Structure formats: structure tokens, C-alpha cells
Amino acid sequence: MRAMSDVQRAALTAAVEQLAWTVVREVLELGPEDGPHSDLPDADLRQMWLTALTSLLAIRDSAEQLAASAALSAAQRGADYPAIGHAAGMTRQGARRKWPGLAGLSDERQRKLAWWDRRGSQFADCVRAVLAEAGRNGESPRLAALRERLEEIERAPAVERIDAFDMFLIDAHAISVETTAERAGGLLAALVADAYAATTSHSALVSHENRTCTADGCGERPIVEVWRTDTESQATPVCREHAIEALGRPATRIVAAHEPDVALKVFAEANGEA
Ligand SMILES: [Zn+2]
Known part of the structure; x- marks a missing residue:
């Protein structure tokens, strides 16, 4: 990364000073030529x-906020703590203390982008289908929120x-x-489950490793969790076969996938589409 020269730093200080005095003129309702001229009374100059x-201190606070946002954006695009610390003129530990939680953001971001590239249009179509069907019975606030999000995400670069x-x-x-x-x-539930499995870090998924399918006497490795949404019961981890069986019952959703891309497959099989 390139360092700033002394000349650039001096120009920056001058620009900040100018900005500060623009604010002073606005706050005190002064004319564009007004400033700290020595012929003014002390009371005016003091003000x-x-x-x-x-x-100037408000500018410093704004710069701090913008710096935090810049560190986050840099981290999302692959900057690690040594690089952020170097840019901020501090050690990597200093940068980590000042802006915690920035490690690994780039990977997660890349995984989300990759998932959206693969599944985004199917996901959007599915949301539209749910909205169309549900909208007939009047729209709940949550449904309205989802509709807004869909428009937002489709508009966004x-x-x-x-x-x-x-x-x-x-x-x-x-x-x-x-x-x-x-x-x-x-x-939609299957797509969301797959999206989480594909975009969260591997360590979040391996915690499932020691569990077994909850169907009676099965003992197979579970690959998804299913939930009967019309009951009070909890989501249960099940193997492929028992997931397909569970999905044959009404109001049953896949609410988590233990590995990427399994939820959609299981859902398709259960619906005779695979
Ligand atoms: Zn099973």
C-alpha cells in the first residue's frame, strides 16, 4: 500500500480546516467572507x-465512524488484520482491539456471492410464488417486509x-x-437451509457430526433437520430416508441442512421431482 506524502498530509489538514470554518459560518450564520479576522471584537472571535x-471534534468523530466502516469494507474484500493495522498506523493486535470481528469476512462474503450466483434467481422466483399465493389472504407485515427485501435485493448492484x-x-x-x-x-425453507449451510463457515456445521437420525432405531447420520410447523415440537435431525418420509406429512419443512446442497435435493426427492 502506498503511504501518504507530507505534502498530501498538509493538503488534507488545510481541507479539514476549510471544512471546519464552513461549518462555523453555517452555525453562526456568518457571510462567506467572514472568519477570524484580528480586527473583530474579542467576544466575536471567542465565539x-x-x-x-x-x-473539528465533530469531524474527528465522523472520521472515526467512517474509518470503522472503511475497515469493515476492506476486510470484506480480503484485507486481514496486519493489512488493516498497517493502513491505520497500528499493530495487528491494536487493529483487532479497535475493530473486532473482521477476520474471515471475505470468505463468508465470497460464499454468499457464489451461492447467490448459483441459486439467486430460483430463490427470487420461489419468494415471488410464496408472495403470490399468500397475498390472496391479505398481507401480513412480515410478508410486506419480504416483498420489500425482494425488491431491494433485485435493485441492488x-x-x-x-x-x-x-x-x-x-x-x-x-x-x-x-x-x-x-x-x-x-x-423456500429448503433453499434457506441450503443457503445457510453453503455460506456459514465449516466449523459451524461440524458440530452436528456426533448426532444420529432421530427416527426410531435408525442411527444413520442425519443430513437435515425437519420441523412440523403445526406442532409445538422441536426440529429433529434426520437421515435422507427419514427426511423424505417426514416431508410426506403436511406442514413439514426442512429448517436446517448439515452440509451444503442437501436440503434442495431431499426436497426434490420427497416431491418426486428428482
Ligand atoms: Zn433415519
């Missing part, structure tokens, strides 16, 4: 310099799409379990 002090992605999944999941649209709701 100007105090307002300049306030505005690819890089910003990822920022809307998480909220879109949360809303889609909620709708998929509450909608009475059986097929579209089931498909």
Missing part, C-alpha cells in the same frame, strides 16, 4: 474559535446485494414456516 473547536442477503434469509425463513403455501413454502 468563532469555540465553534471551530466543536466542529451485486456488491451491495450481499448486505441485504442476511435479512432476506431471515424473513424468507420466517415466511416459509408460517405460509400455508405447501410446495412454495417447502421449497
Whole structure:
């Protein structure tokens, strides 16, 4: 990364000073030529310099916020803590203390982009199908929110799409379990389950490794979790065969996948589409 030269730093200081005095003139309702001229009474000058002090510190606070946002954006695009620390003129530990939680963001972002590239249009179609079917019985606030998210994510350029992605999944999941649209709701639930499995880190998935299918006497390795949305019971981990069996019952959704891309496959098999 290139360092700033002394000349560039001096120009930056001058620009900040100019910005501060623009704020002072606005706050004190002064004319464009007004400033700290020495022929002014002390009381006026004192007021100007105090307002300049306030505005310079407000600029510093804004710069801090913008710096945090820049660190986040850099991390999402592959910058690690040594690079962020170097750019910020601090050690990597210092950068980690100041802006925690930035490690691994690039990988997660890439996984989300890749998933959306593969499944985004199917996902959007499925959301539209659920919206069309559910909309006939009047629209709940959550459904309205999902509709807004869909429009937002379709309008957004690819890089910003990822920022809307998480909220879109949360809303889609909620709708998929509450909608009475059986097929579209089931498909949406499976897509959300696959999206989480494909985009969360591997370590979040391996915690399932020691579990077995909860069907009586099965003992196979579970690959998805299913949930009867019309009962109070919890989601249960099941193997492929018992997932297909469970999905034959009404109001049953796949709510989690233990590995990428299995939920959609199981859903298709259960619906005789595979
Ligand atoms: Zn089983």
C-alpha cells in the first residue's frame, strides 16, 4: 500500500480546516467572507474559535465512524488484520482491539456471492410464488417486509446485494414456516437451509457430526433437520430416508441442512421431482 506524502498530509489538514470554518459560518450564520479576522471584537472571535473547536471534534468523530466502516469494507474484500493495522498506523493486535470481528469476512462474503450466483434467481422466483399465493389472504407485515427485501435485493448492484442477503434469509425463513403455501413454502425453507449451510463457515456445521437420525432405531447420520410447523415440537435431525418420509406429512419443512446442497435435493426427492 502506498503511504501518504507530507505534502498530501498538509493538503488534507488545510481541507479539514476549510471544512471546519464552513461549518462555523453555517452555525453562526456568518457571510462567506467572514472568519477570524484580528480586527473583530474579542467576544466575536471567542465565539468563532469555540465553534471551530466543536466542529473539528465533530469531524474527528465522523472520521472515526467512517474509518470503522472503511475497515469493515476492506476486510470484506480480503484485507486481514496486519493489512488493516498497517493502513491505520497500528499493530495487528491494536487493529483487532479497535475493530473486532473482521477476520474471515471475505470468505463468508465470497460464499454468499457464489451461492447467490448459483441459486439467486430460483430463490427470487420461489419468494415471488410464496408472495403470490399468500397475498390472496391479505398481507401480513412480515410478508410486506419480504416483498420489500425482494425488491431491494433485485435493485441492488451485486456488491451491495450481499448486505441485504442476511435479512432476506431471515424473513424468507420466517415466511416459509408460517405460509400455508405447501410446495412454495417447502421449497423456500429448503433453499434457506441450503443457503445457510453453503455460506456459514465449516466449523459451524461440524458440530452436528456426533448426532444420529432421530427416527426410531435408525442411527444413520442425519443430513437435515425437519420441523412440523403445526406442532409445538422441536426440529429433529434426520437421515435422507427419514427426511423424505417426514416431508410426506403436511406442514413439514426442512429448517436446517448439515452440509451444503442437501436440503434442495431431499426436497426434490420427497416431491418426486428428482
Ligand atoms: Zn433415519
